[in-house]
Amino acid sequence: MPRIVIFGAGAIGCWIGGRLAVGGADVTLVGRPRVLGELERGLQVSELGGGQWTVHPKLSTEAIDGELILVCTKSAQTADAARALAGTTGTIVSMQNGVRNVPVLRELLPGRRVLAGMVPFNVVKRGPGSYHRGSGGTLAVENSDAAAPLTEASLRADLALDLRDDMLPVQWAKLVMNLNNAINALSGRPLADELAQRGYRQILAAAQREALDLLRAAHIEVARVTIVPPRWMPRLLALPDPLFRRLAGRVVAIDPYARSSMWDDLEARRPTEVDYINGEVVALAERLGTHAPVNSGLVRLVREAEGGGKRDFSSDELRHALMRSTA
Numbered sequence: 001m002p003r004i005v006i007f008g009a010g011a012i013g014c015w016i017g018g019r020l021a022v023g024g025a026d027v028t029l030v031g032r033p034r035v036l037g038e039l040e041r042g043l044q045v046s047e048l049g050g051g052q053w054t055v056h057p058k059l060s061t062e063a064i065d066g067e068l069i070l071v072c073t074k075s076a077q078t079a080d081a082a083r084a085l086a087g088t089t090g091t092i093v094s095m096q097n098g099v100r101n102v103p104v105l106r107e108l109l110p111g112r113r114v115l116a117g118m119v120p121f122n123v124v125k126r127g128p129g130s131y132h133r134g135s136g137g138t139l140a141v142e143n144s145d146a147a148a149p150l151t152e153a154s155l156r157a158d159l160a161l162d163l164r165d166d167m168l169p170v171q172w173a174k175l176v177m178n179l180n181n182a183i184n185a186l187s188g189r190p191l192a193d194e195l196a197q198r199g200y201r202q203i204l205a206a207a208q209r210e211a212l213d214l215l216r217a218a219h220i221e222v223a224r225v226t227i228v229p230p231r232w233m234p235r236l237l238a239l240p241d242p243l244f245r246r247l248a249g250r251v252v253a254i255d256p257y258a259r260s261s262m263w264d265d266l267e268a269r270r271p272t273e274v275d276y277i278n279g280e281v282v283a284l285a286e287r288l289g290t291h292a293p294v295n296s297g298l299v300r301l302v303r304e305a306e307g308g309g310k311r312d313f314s315s316d317e318l319r320h321a322l323m324r325s326t327a
């Protein structure tokens with residue numbers, strides 16, 4: 001059985017590790033005592049379309065070696081993860097959001113094989129030791145012989161996985177979708193409820209358009225990861241509610257209770273990944289000698305929320321707050 005280590009047992013790590021264990025993979029979760037303590041009687045994982053399992057992966061508070069080591073920490077913890085993994089030898093796969101984690105891992109672990117991965121769906125913690133997939137989509141990992149143990153483990157677990165040659169464009173496509181994380185966190189609402197409201201979607205469409213224009217100017221390719229090409233997404237988002245409702249279900253299914261992990265972070269009073277998502281668009285604008293007013297406004301509001309500021313914006317309040325910051 002493939003020996004797989006999950007480094008950073010949180011929402012994504014526990015869910016992916018648990019799902020791979022369902023197929024019989026030899027999984028070890030490396031995480032904090034408070035998270036691992038909840039798994040002593042088993043880890044429960046469930047699927048959006050039904051299916052629930054209890055598995056018993058190995059648990060460790062220290063980094064250990066495996067054929068594959070999936071890094072599932074938040075982006076700000078990647079450098080620490082690399083240092084902790086310095087004594088291991090297995091292939092490393094970053095399953096994190098953003099576009100900076102793979103370069104950081106490659107720089108800090110020279111000579112090691114580091115592959116890019118992308119998790120398109122959202123995972124909700126339903127209770128102690130219980131993780132549920134909250135939206136649809138297919139996992140993607142860089143096409144490489146070294147990914148074979150993961151392909152085998154996901155096949156055995158009946159978990160869809162795409163091997164792709166264009167992971168950087170895939171990661172940018174995910175980043176453009178993740179621009180909603182900040183809007184969702186600031187709305188204080190579940191994703192399905194937030195996205196059902198045109199006012200929030202229009203803000204997301206503006207944030208996406210801004211990012212896509214900058215990416216085009218920088219000649220950075222953005223892959224197609226849903227049935228809708230990235231350039232069409234802002235137009236879809238801006239449609240009136242009834243029309244959007246009819247079309248959206250065909251693009252991605254969302255659990256009524258799912259929220260963005262940025263909302264989870266604000267709720268738990270942890271720093272968010274906003275610098276690695278909307279902040280990446282702001283940094284790109286700076287490199288091009290221009291501005292990204294919508295995304296820099298979102299970064300500012302999320303930072304304020306991290307410091308205890310408002311995080312129950314109606315769509316009108318959010319639009320006005322963003323307009324104030326661009327005035």
Ligand SMILES: NC(=O)c1ccc[n+]([C@@H]2O[C@H](COP(=O)([O-])OP(=O)(O)OC[C@H]3O[C@@H](n4cnc5c(N)ncnc54)[C@H](OP(=O)(O)O)[C@@H]3O)[C@@H](O)[C@H]2O)c1
Pocket residue numbers: 007008009010011012013030031032035061072073074075077080081084095096097098119120121122123124260261273
């Ligand atoms: N959640 C989602 O739905 C989702 C969906 C797609 C992609 N992603 C991406 O996946 C990545 C992980 O997100 P997440 O929501 O799963 O984060 P998370 O719930 O915070 O899980 C990360 C876990 O790793 C632990 N950790 C960090 N450094 C560690 C170390 N050195 N040793 C042991 N444990 C360590 C963290 O503990 P501490 O908090 O105590 O540091 C935390 O429990 C992010 O890049 C995120 O953007 C998330």
